Amino acid sequence: MQMVGSRKSGSDTLSTVLLGASMAIMAIGFYLALAAPPDQQQGWLVRIMYVHVPAAWVGYLAFFTTLLFSVLYLIKNNPRYDRIAAASTELGLVFLALAIFSGALWGRPTWGVYWTWEPRLTTTAILFAVYVGYFVLRSAIEDPELRAKAAAAVGILGAINVPISYMSVKWWRSIHQTQSIDLTTGKVHMAPEMLVAMLVNVVAFSLLFFAYLRLRSALAAREAEALNE
Amino acid sequence: MNSFNAILQDPTNPFVVWVYVGIYGSVLGYGLYLLWRMSRRKNR
Numbered sequence: 001m002q003m004v005g006s007r008k009s010g011s012d013t014l015s016t017v018l019l020g021a022s023m024a025i026m027a028i029g030f031y032l033a034l035a036a037p038p039d040q041q042q043g044w045l046v047r048i049m050y051v052h053v054p055a056a057w058v059g060y061l062a063f064f065t066t067l068l069f070s071v072l073y074l075i076k077n078n079p080r081y082d083r084i085a086a087a088s089t090e091l092g093l094v095f096l097a098l099a100i101f102s103g104a105l106w107g108r109p110t111w112g113v114y115w116t117w118e119p120r121l122t123t124t125a126i127l128f129a130v131y132v133g134y135f136v137l138r139s140a141i142e143d144p145e146l147r148a149k150a151a152a153a154v155g156i157l158g159a160i161n162v163p164i165s166y167m168s169v170k171w172w173r174s175i176h177q178t179q180s181i182d183l184t185t186g187k188v189h190m191a192p193e194m195l196v197a198m199l200v201n202v203v204a205f206s207l208l209f210f211a212y213l214r215l216r217s218a219l220a221a222r223e224a225e226a227l228n229e
Numbered sequence: 230m231n232s233f234n235a236i237l238q239d240p241t242n243p244f245v246v247w248v249y250v251g252i253y254g255s256v257l258g259y260g261l262y263l264l265w266r267m268s269r270r271k272n273r
């Protein structure tokens with residue numbers, strides 16, 4: 001058994017299983033998304049939701065993972081945790097960028113604009129900027145220990161914005177629709193066929209995130225090892 | 230807005246298809262990029 005981010009955990013069995021499972025579930029999710037009925041108001045445009053919501057969810061999941069491993073790094077002082085936190089942040093940025101991109105393309109036909117400074121979009125933009133700053137900071141500090149500590153601080157403080165961004169659609173009602181699945185109340189505002197298609201895609205994207213996290217952390221471990229040689 | 234209205238009505242409109250291509254392509258492309266970097270590192 002190897003820990004995520006350890007030297008030997010590159011293309012191990014668990015990563016392969018996670019990759020395979022996520023691809024298979026993603027194929028099912030893709031089919032369900034195309035088979036789901038059109039929305040009463042948005043018509044077939046609602047299909048964007050089946051990739052937009054999972055991408056945004058994985059962005060949140062990634063930044064929560066960053067928070068977790070940043071805290072672990074500060075407690076245990078183990079560089080593996082720093083590598084996992086950095087890998088998770090990179091993944092979070094990739095998926096959040098995709099959520100912003102798909103959201104903008106969804107916004108144009110439904111709202112009439114690609115972008116507007118309403119609360120959800122603004123808090124998401126801040127979230128994105130903070131984690132870009134995470135990497136700017138990392139590249140600016142040469143000492144590995146100081147770099148890891150500073151990055152952990154940003155990883156922890158930046159995560160404060162995750163629940164704010166999630167709740168922004170409820171706290172400050174604006175143009176962005178409220179959550180289809182409200183995690184605070186457990187209420188679902190969606191037709192069952194749409195819900196199944198979206199949940200399958202959320203599961204697929206989440207599994208893919210964990211597979212990529214293992215790969216990216218293992219790669220970081222190898223790069224660190226090569227630097228020390 | 231006429232072209233956008235067409236998207237709402239037509240299930241085969243290429244707009245949503247291109248969004249899908251962009252999202253799935255980026256997600257899978259990033260994975261392939263990681264695997265490529267892993268294999269390069271292994272071969273050293």
